[in-house]
Amino acid sequence: MTDTDERKAVMGRRSFMWATALMAAAPIVSEATMARAARASRLGDVPPDAVLINANENPLGPSKAACDAIAEIAPMGGRYDRFDENDKFVEKYAELHGLKPENIAVYAGSSEPLHYTVLAFTSPAHGLVIADPSYESPMAAAAVAGAPIRKVALNGDFAHDIKAMVTADPAAGLIYICNPNNPTGTITPREDILWALANKPAGSILMVDEAYIHLSDEQSVVDQVAAGKDLIVLRTFSKVYGMAGIRCGMAIGRPDLLAKLQPYLQNSMPITALVAAHASIDDVDLVPKRKGIIGGNRLETISWLRSSGYKPIGVSHSNCFMIDTGRDAHSVIAGLREQKVYIGRVWPVWPKAVRVSVGTADDMAKFRVAFKSVMDKPALAFAKPLARPELRGMGGTTFLS
Numbered sequence: 248m249t250d251t252d253e254r255k256a257v258m259g260r261r262s263f264m265w266a267t268a269l270m271a272a273a274p275i276v277s278e279a280t281m282a283r284a285a286r287a288s289r290l291g292d293v294p295p296d297a298v299l300i301n302a303n304e305n306p307l308g309p310s311k312a313a314c315d316a317i318a319e320i321a322p323m324g325g326r327y328d329r330f331d332e333n334d335k336f337v338e339k340y341a342e343l344h345g346l347k348p349e350n351i352a353v354y355a356g357s358s359e360p361l362h363y364t365v366l367a368f369t370s371p372a373h374g375l376v377i378a379d380p381s382y383e384s385p386m387a388a389a390a391v392a393g394a395p396i397r398k399v400a401l402n403g404d405f406a407h408d409i410k411a412m413v414t415a416d417p418a419a420g421l422i423y424i425c426n427p428n429n430p431t432g433t434i435t436p437r438e439d440i441l442w443a444l445a446n447k448p449a450g451s452i453l454m455v456d457e458a459y460i461h462l463s464d465e466q467s468v469v470d471q472v473a474a475g476k477d478l479i480v481l482r483t484f485s486k487v488y489g490m491a492g493i494r495c496g497m498a499i500g501r502p503d504l505l506a507k508l509q510p511y512l513q514n515s516m517p518i519t520a521l522v523a524a525h526a527s528i529d530d531v532d533l534v535p536k537r538k539g540i541i542g543g544n545r546l547e548t549i550s551w552l553r554s555s556g557y558k559p560i561g562v563s564h565s566n567c568f569m570i571d572t573g574r575d576a577h578s579v580i581a582g583l584r585e586q587k588v589y590i591g592r593v594w595p596v597w598p599k600a601v602r603v604s605v606g607t608a609d610d611m612a613k614f615r616v617a618f619k620s621v622m623d624k625p626a627l628a629f630a631k632p633l634a635r636p637e638l639r640g641m642g643g644t645t646f647l648s
């Protein structure tokens with residue numbers, strides 16, 4: 248071994264140890280952990296007949312084909328991946344999206360690759376740029392990496408202000424674009440994302456989170472991966488496919504970018520999740536059908552809100568939307584909770600806005616009744632919540648107010 252080889256080996260070991268130390272210290276903040284933190288902060292259990300429209304879940308659950316596939320493979324659960332379900336799924340997914348299998352890394356949900364991408368591409372010298380409000384999880388990972396975080400307000404259409412984001416940090420390591428955005432459900436036009444790809448700071452990458460893309464009419468940017476651009480696209484089966492508790496998601500990118508996530512480890516996938524995801528993409532009617540159901544339930548409630556004089560924020564193309572309540576959002580959440588309707592959290596930048604996930608038609612009907620009765624009362628009629636859920640990342644950053 249030459250001196251240089253030895254130095255490289257030592258460096259490799261060091262970066263592996265560094266990555267491992269970061270992982271050990273890194274809580275993955277996700278809708279699931281935030282919903283759990285919110286639950287833990289409340290007194291009393293969630294009643295069995297509660298309306299749960301708080302965590303952008305899909306009440307329709309996994310498709311019948313997905314459930315059948317799980318039941319069929321379950322007896323093989325004593326083996327790891329005897330029939331190469333991982334490779335079969337990746338090949339199919341790649342083929343459907345004009346990608347190569349090496350462009351796809353499968354994880355138990357997209358929270359893991361989201362977290363690892365931030366750890367891999369940000370550092371104290373290379374920050375994270377994120378819209379405000381947007382999904383908080385990348386900020387939790389950036390805090391672990393010790394990376395500066397630059398928050399950029401949404402523009403007048405409640406889309407990402409791409410020009411401001413691209414210029415926010417000349418040394419940025421990663422620019423996060425959530426499309427449609429969580430919590431607003433609003434769209435950032437594809438041409439703006441392409442502009443960001445062409446004009447971002449040298450050395451940075453885009454992380455485009457398409458968790459909710461199937462619920463919109465927007466064209467994905469996975470074709471930009473095939474074109475060899477500097478981006479990682481995140482996809483999940485937790486939303487339109489209704490598999491949040493079954494766990495399957497992926498990072499899609501150039502092999503050299505995906506290789507940077509490897510030091511943070513990638514466990515083998517449960518075969519149940521792989522076959523359920525595979526069956527879901529094989530069912531070509533599933534996405535349009537569910538998009539129709541969820542979109543219909545969303546539109547019905549949004550039209551009711553508008554015609555009743557309430558103020559939904561922007562135009563949602565997703566399974567969540569925000570309402571400007573004009574009063575302390577925590578008091579609205581507490582008032583709804585008294586009526587067994589559980590909605591989402593509050594983003595500090597908009598302390599009077601609440602996020603509502605789209606549930607079944609029945610869930611949304613109950614929400615409308617409860618929301619009206621809360622808003623009909625004077626703003627001060629509700630005491631402050633008994634306890635405010637809080638989730639802190641390293642360095643004491645609060646992500647949930």
Ligand code: PLP
Nearest residue numbers: 278356357358382458483485496
């Ligand atoms: N990205 C966004 C924007 C989300 O809202 C969520 C969850 O709600 C995730 C990623 C992670 O979801 P999962 O880990 O279930 O794939």
